[in-house]
Amino acid sequence: MQVQTVGVIGAGQMGNGIAHVFALAGYDVILSDISPESLEKALDTVGRNLDRQVARDRISLEERNTAMGRIQTTNTLEAMHDADLTIEAATENEEIKREILSALVPHLKQGAYIATNTSSISITRLAASTDRPERFIGLHFMNPVPVMKLVEIIRGIATDEQTYHMAQEVVSKLNKVPANAEDFPAFIVNRVLLPMINEAVYTLYEGVGTVEAIDTAMKLGANHPMGPLQLADFIGLDTCLSIMQVLYEGLADTKYRPCPLLVKYVEAGWLGRKTGRGFYDYSGDTPVPTR
Numbered sequence: 524m525q526v527q528t529v530g531v532i533g534a535g536q537m538g539n540g541i542a543h544v545f546a547l548a549g550y551d552v553i554l555s556d557i558s559p560e561s562l563e564k565a566l567d568t569v570g571r572n573l574d575r576q577v578a579r580d581r582i583s584l585e586e587r588n589t590a591m592g593r594i595q596t597t598n599t600l601e602a603m604h605d606a607d608l609t610i611e612a613a614t615e616n617e618e619i620k621r622e623i624l625s626a627l628v629p630h631l632k633q634g635a636y637i638a639t640n641t642s643s644i645s646i647t648r649l650a651a652s653t654d655r656p657e658r659f660i661g662l663h664f665m666n667p668v669p670v671m672k673l674v675e676i677i678r679g680i681a682t683d684e685q686t687y688h689m690a691q692e693v694v695s696k697l698n699k700v701p702a703n704a705e706d707f708p709a710f711i712v713n714r715v716l717l718p719m720i721n722e723a724v725y726t727l728y729e730g731v732g733t734v735e736a737i738d739t740a741m742k743l744g745a746n747h748p749m750g751p752l753q754l755a756d757f758i759g760l761d762t763c764l765s766i767m768q769v770l771y772e773g774l775a776d777t778k779y780r781p782c783p784l785l786v787k788y789v790e791a792g793w794l795g796r797k798t799g800r801g802f803y804d805y806s807g808d809t810p811v812p813t814r
């Protein structure tokens with residue numbers, strides 16, 4: 524099946540970016556979320572990000588408007604009947620994802636593909652909540668999607684060759700670079716990145732350094748473009764915690780134990796940039812460290 528219409532479930536930070544790049548690459552996009560505010564915010568974000576690309580001469584105004592016109596939004600999953608490929612990009616929580624996938628399949632046409640943008644959860648297990656594990660695959664986009672070149676492609680145990688080729692083709696049409704990862708907890712990028720972020724939270728928790736010292740140390744000392752705490756806020760602390768939990772449980776190794784301070788921040792609802800507060804406070808013009 525040729526992919527022309529792409530469904531995206533979850534219109535948060537990742538869902539809006541995924542909708543953006545597919546629409547710009549000429550696909551028709553159906554963007555769905557249970558939260559009407561998320562959908563509204565997503566369209567606004569896509570519009571502003573496309574405007575920025577126009578201002579930088581990366582795309583024309585006409586391309587911008589055509590891309591916006593290709594995105595339709597919905598609060599239900601019924602419209603996914605038209606999708607040749609549906610990408611699940613909702614909250615990083617296995618129960619939520621499983622519920623979405625079982626509710627989605629009755630609406631899909633025969634032969635339609637399903638992908639998940641999960642950062643860490645087993646593709647094989649998520650595929651098992653659908654009626655078509657052979658047409659199910661992991662497509663792990665990076666944040667922010669319009670900027671970051673990489674997409675990890677993860678096959679579950681049942682994923683067939685046709686689905687894998689579809690994924691490769693889609694990634695190349697988006698002008699992105701694929702990296703194949705096996706279906707192990709958190710795949711490649713987050714298996715390496717998240718323990719580093721978690722360790723940065725431990726250094727804060729133990730008082731080894733302040734937020735500013737830790738981020739400055741890693742930016743100037745390791746040449747990272749962002750400090751690990753700044754990056755954690757950018758990813759979302761709830762997502763960081765979920766990934767650490769998947770690593771901890773999936774690999775049964777205490778070295779992946781989530782830092783209690785990370786747990787506390789999530790319990791407080793301080794999820795990073797998306798809620799206006801995390802390791803930094805984003806209420807003013809410039810982010811202010813909170814510790």
Ligand SMILES: NC(=O)c1ccc[n+]([C@@H]2O[C@H](COP(=O)([O-])OP(=O)(O)OC[C@H]3O[C@@H](n4cnc5c(N)ncnc54)[C@H](O)[C@@H]3O)[C@@H](O)[C@H]2O)c1
Pocket residue numbers: 532533534535536537538555556557558561612613614615616619623640641642643663664665666757758759762797
């Ligand atoms: N944030 C990152 O840096 C990053 C990077 C790569 C992959 N991911 C993955 O992408 C996915 C989404 O992450 P995000 O950062 O966009 O999170 P987010 O919190 O910004 O957005 C999640 C969205 O899912 C929606 N949602 C929740 N339950 C839903 C349901 N039942 N049906 C439809 N929509 C529902 C929420 O309303 C929200 O808009 C997660 O699996 C995450 O691990 C995140």
